[in-house]
Amino acid sequence: AVPVVAVVGRPNVGKSTLVNRILGRREAVVQDVPGVTRDRVFYDADWNGRKFVLVDTGGWAPDAAGMAARITEQAELAVATADAVLFVVDATVGTTDDDEAVVRVLRRSKKPVLLAANKVDDIRAEAEAASMWNLGLGEPHSVSALHGRGSGDLLDAVLKLL
Ligand code: GDP
Numbered sequence: 716a717v718p719v720v721a722v723v724g725r726p727n728v729g730k731s732t733l734v735n736r737i738l739g740r741r742e743a744v745v746q747d748v749p750g751v752t753r754d755r756v757f758y759d760a761d762w763n764g765r766k767f768v769l770v771d772t773g774g775w776a777p778d779a780a781g782m783a784a785r786i787t788e789q790a791e792l793a794v795a796t797a798d799a800v801l802f803v804v805d806a807t808v809g810t811t812d813d814d815e816a817v818v819r820v821l822r823r824s825k826k827p828v829l830l831a832a833n834k835v836d837d838i839r840a841e842a843e844a845a846s847m848w849n850l851g852l853g854e855p856h857s858v859s860a861l862h863g864r865g866s867g868d869l870l871d872a873v874l875k876l877l
C-alpha cells in the first residue's frame with residue numbers, strides 16, 4: 716500500500732502552505748484566517764519517484780474555548796491512519812500550549828514523527844527553529860513553506876521514516 720504521511724499542528728503554522736509546497740501546486744486551501752480547509756484532505760504526492768499520500772488536517776471554525784480539544788482530536792484522527800507524521804510548528808511564534816497538546820498525542824501514538832519548524836524564511840530565524848528542540852521530538856527541521864527554503868531536505872527526511 717502507498718504510505719500515508721499526516722501533516723499535523725495547531726492552526727496557522729503553515730500546514731496547508733507546506734502541503735502545497737510538497738505537492739508543487741496550489742491546491743490545499745491557505746488563508747490568513749484558519750478554519751477554511753475541511754477536517755482532513757488527502758492528496759497523492761511523490762518525491763524522487765516515491766509515491767505517498769499526504770494528509771492535510773485542521774480546517775475548522777476556531778472557537779477559543781474548545782480549541783485545544785479540537786486540535787487534539789484532529790491530531791488523533793490523522794495520526795491513527797498515518798504511517799508517519801509531519802508535525803509543523805511556527806518558529807516565529809515559539810512553542811505554545813496547543814503545540815504541547817499535539818506533542819502528547821504524538822507520543823501516545825508511537826508513530827514516527829518529523830518536526831518541521833516552519834516560517835524560517837531566512838537565516839536569522841534559524842535560532843528560533845533550534846529552540847524547538849525543547850519539544851523533545853528530536854531535531855527541528857527548519858523550512859519555509861512559503862518560499863521553499865529547506866523543503867527538499869525536509870522531504871528527504873520524511874521519506875526516510877517510511
Ligand atoms: P495552516 O492553518 O496550518 O494550514 O496554515 P496556512 O498554510 O493556512 O498558513 C497560515 C498563514 O501562514 C498564511 O498567511 C501563510 O501564508 C503563512 N505562512 C505559511 N508558511 C509560511 C512561511 O514559511 N513563512 C511565512 N512568513 N509565512 C508562512
Ligand code: MG
Pocket residue numbers: 730731732744745752772773774
Ligand atoms: Mg490549513
